[in-house]
Amino acid sequence: MIINHNYIFMSNQGLIIQERSRDIGDFIVGRLIPFRKKRMVGPFVFIDHMSPITIKKENYIDVGQHPHIGIATLTYMLEGDLMHKDSTGTTQRITPGSVNWMIAGKGVTHTERTPEDLRNNEEFTIHGYQIWVALPKEFEEIEPEFHHFMSNELPNWEDKGASYRLIAGKGYGRIAPVPVYSDLFMIEVKNEKTHRLHIQGELQGEIGVCIVRGAIEACGNRIAHGNMLVSKTENNCTIVLQPKTHILLFGGKQFKEEYHIYWNFVSSDLEKIEAAKKRWKEDKFPKVPNDHTYIPLPE
Secondary structure, three states: OEEEOOEEEEHHHOEOOOOOEEEOOOEEEEOOOOEOOEOOEOOEEEEEEEEEEEEOOOOOOEEEEEEEEOEEEEEEEEEOOEEEEEOOOOEEEEOOOOEEEEEOOOOEEEEEEOOHHHOOOOOEEEEEEEEEEEOOHHHOOOOOEEEEEOHHHOOEEEEOOEEEEEEEEEEOOEEOOOOOOOOEEEEEEEEOOOEEEOOOOOOOOEEEEEEEEOEEEEOOEEEEOOOEEEEOOOOOOOEEEOOOEEEEEEEEOOOOOOOEEEOOEEEOOHHHHHHHHHHHHOOOOOOOOOOOOOOOOOO
């Protein structure tokens, strides 16, 4: 995934999602982060919703080698598969409900492509989220790692007719196996009938809500799918999920430091970003084995 200023570009298809936000009382409603009024939610610094896209012949996803520093990337697919390869030597197919967690640390490169067996001229849908989680200052330069967890390895439970899955971090008295470096949470919730979401005392820190399907009610407002909400108060949200709704809750404790983003580089230190830019221009990042693609640094 490649970020450039206020836009998100997904693969070579040129999908662009613009920032949007509006204040409705206790919440800021937005399409994604970062945006002007809210650069981060807890340690979450970037969320890209890959809206349902029909993949057709000659329109496969082929994102060549690109670098990251200072973050962990979390890929969560709802439909369709992607093939991930990175400079740690990992090759991993991402399937719906599984979690790909790549710790960039001091520097990693990776690619994302349509798997070879799906390049068969058959149409299919791809839908998911790609997320960046900033690493705390003291962990920004750790060695890169990669972790993958299947859906049955994650905490799953039911509550009053709604299904919950803890994708990362901790919440509702449970801990996901994903190795995180800060206090955070990401939880998927699906319901068939109207469901009141109990958050107070269950989640710690700032809270964001991505509405994948359906609609929710918050502060007397009905918010439909395709929007994102960010709570302006910790642990004090009253949210009602309308029937057949699907959301992602995310957030956590705020960092004390200000974080900076340039392209795919995130750091609390601008000098580290400048050094990463220089390394990428000089082709000094680690490479994905047997891959010779290269996405230039944007001017």
